[in-house]
Amino acid sequence: MSNLKESGYKVLAIVEDIGLLIIALSTVIAIGFEVIQMFEAMKVTLADLLLLFIYLEVLTMIGIYLKTGQLPVRVPLYIAIVAIARYVILDMKNLDTLRMLGLAGAVLLISISILAIRYGHNKFPYNDKKDS
Numbered sequence: 630m631s632n633l634k635e636s637g638y639k640v641l642a643i644v645e646d647i648g649l650l651i652i653a654l655s656t657v658i659a660i661g662f663e664v665i666q667m668f669e670a671m672k673v674t675l676a677d678l679l680l681l682f683i684y685l686e687v688l689t690m691i692g693i694y695l696k697t698g699q700l701p702v703r704v705p706l707y708i709a710i711v712a713i714a715r716y717v718i719l720d721m722k723n724l725d726t727l728r729m730l731g732l733a734g735a736v737l738l739i740s741i742s743i744l745a746i747r748y749g750h751n752k753f754p755y756n757d758k759k760d761s
Contacts, residue, residue, distance in 0.1 A: 653691050660684045679715040683708055706743050710736055 663680055667673050690704040713736055717724065724732070 649691050649695065653688060656684050656687050656691075676715055676719050679711055679718065683711050683715070686711065703743055703746055706739050706746075710739050713739075 660681060663677060663684070667677055686704060686708045690700065690708075693704065694700050713732055717729070717732055
């Protein structure tokens with residue numbers, strides 16, 4: 630039975646690596662399309678820069694996962710904040726007060742979550758040894 634478990638784990642690890650490779654390649658392709666679009670428009674906007682930043686954060690997240698085997702929870706939260714900022718910038722003229730307050734509240738909640746996670750990691754660090 631342990632051979633079956635090991636084989637299953639290896640298959641899942643391979644599928645996981647293939648999925649990460651697909652995400653990484655797709656992100657690089659998306660960066661290329663965005664850069665081409667900026668060249669064609671002969672203009673770089675803040676929304677373009679924020680989108681590129683989101684792409685780089687996705688690549689960073691993949692790199693950290695491949696290097697450590699762990700996915701830091703904070704990175705997707707950072708990506709969410711940048712995505713909300715990009716949304717506000719792109720749709721600012723169409724946002725009513727209530728929606729703007731909701732988006733600001735979302736950023737505030739995500740920021741508090743990041744602070745809580747950082748505090749928890751510093752105050753209560755993980756032990757590498759498993760309890761038996």
